[in-house]
Amino acid sequence: MDIKPIKTDTDYRAALKEVETLMMAEPNTPEGEKLDVLVTLIEAYERKHIPLDFPDPVEAIKFEMEQKGLTIKDLEPMIGKSNRVYEVLNRKRSLTLKMIWKLHQELGIPAESLIKQPVQAHNA
Incomplete structure (x- = not known):
């Protein structure tokens, strides 16, 4: 499993593409575990760099x-x-x-x- 922290926009986009390929992965398989880890990293990056803004x-x-x-x-x-x-x-x-x-x-x-x-x- 080749996973690294998401530090840049390029890393973020690469992680999103990787998640796309893993969307059909079964739970408790190496692919399913990789999907879980990537989603967690993406969510952490989004919380920090893409704040959700409420409408007026x-x-x-x-x-x-x-x-x-x-x-x-x-x-x-x-x-x-x-x-x-x-x-x-x-x-x-x-x-x-x-x-x-x-x-x-x-x-x-x-x-x-x-x-x-x-x-x-x-x-x-």
């Missing part, structure tokens, strides 16, 4: 609306009257802590997304 609050809400077929009316119990929902979705109003809590509880939107600095604030 408005994008997270719009994504959930699209995925679940929700309307403005469906968001009213979590955000407030329809004009307030529109203000939030159009980035005219920030989410309050109460709105964040309700959106997280009711729709399962990660709190990390809901508390993230909105996109427009970066340009201000």
Whole structure:
């Protein structure tokens, strides 16, 4: 088994290609064990070099609306009257802590997304 640490992007790409060839490997075989080790190395490299970034609050809400077929009316119990929902979705109003809590509880939107600095604030 010729496995080495993943230190560069080239190493990373090579490891991904190797994993591709091992995807059908049976567990508890030399190939299956090599696959396990490579996947562990790849995951460690990705955690360090390719951080997962959460979407901004408005994008997270719009994504959930699209995925679940929700309307403005469906968001009213979590955000407030329809004009307030529109203000939030159009980035005219920030989410309050109460709105964040309700959106997280009711729709399962990660709190990390809901508390993230909105996109427009970066340009201000």
